[in-house]
Amino acid sequence: MTGASTVRLFAYGTLQQSEVQIANYGRTLAGRPDVLGGYRLEPLTISDPKIVRVSGKAVHNIARHSGDPADRIPGVVFQLTEDELAATDRYEVDVYARVEVMLDSGTQAFVYVGPGL
Numbered sequence: 004m005t006g007a008s009t010v011r012l013f014a015y016g017t018l019q020q021s022e023v024q025i026a027n028y029g030r031t032l033a034g035r036p037d038v039l040g041g042y043r044l045e046p047l048t049i050s051d052p053k054i055v056r057v058s059g060k061a062v063h064n065i066a067r068h069s070g071d072p073a074d075r076i077p078g079v080v081f082q083l084t085e086d087e088l089a090a091t092d093r094y095e096v097d098v099y100a101r102v103e104v105m106l107d108s109g110t111q112a113f114v115y116v117g118p119g120l
Contacts, residue, residue, distance in 0.1 A: 007084045011112035012091065013039055013104065015066060015078035017058040026057045027090045034079035038107040039114060042066040043074040047117070051096055065099065065117040080112055088113065 014034070017023045021031045047065040055061050066076055083091065092101065099115040106112055 009082045009084055010088050011110060012081050012083050012088065013037060013078050013106060013112040013114040014081060015039065015044070015076045015114070016064045017060060018081075018091065018094075019079055020058065023058055023094070027094050028083070028087045032081040032083075034081040037078060037080045037110060037112075039066065039076040039078060039104060040072055040107055041068060041070055041074060042076050042116065043069045043071075044076055045117070047098060049096060054094065054096060057094075066114065067117050068119040070119075075107075080106065080108075080110055091115075 012018070018027075019034075024031050043066070044064040045067055046062050049055055049058075049061055049063050095101070095115045098117055100117070101113050101115055103111060104114050
């Protein structure tokens with residue numbers, strides 16, 4: 004990634020799995036822990052067989068904005084290239100939307116979320 008433009012991505016689910024990272028980016032990612040406040044996790048059934056095969060899970064979690072500061076989602080912040088972010092867009096199913104958020108650490112990052120509660 005030297006010399007490439009990078010972006011930050013907050014991952015709270017399957018994007019933290021090494022097998023998902025290798026399938027999408029061809030490498031494993033190093034990240035640092037952080038927390039997304041004002042969101043809560045809910046289960047989401049995945050019907051795309053490719054996504055289920057890569058993640059090993061038919062039910063993923065989806066973050067939904069609650070606005071309640073007591074709702075907090077732990078996860079990891081990764082640095083991705085623009086091409087890797089585009090690969091992530093292809094991996095995430097249509098229910099997820101990529102938004103930019105401020106994490107508890109003060110770091111601004113992209114995250115994939117669902118419709119608010």
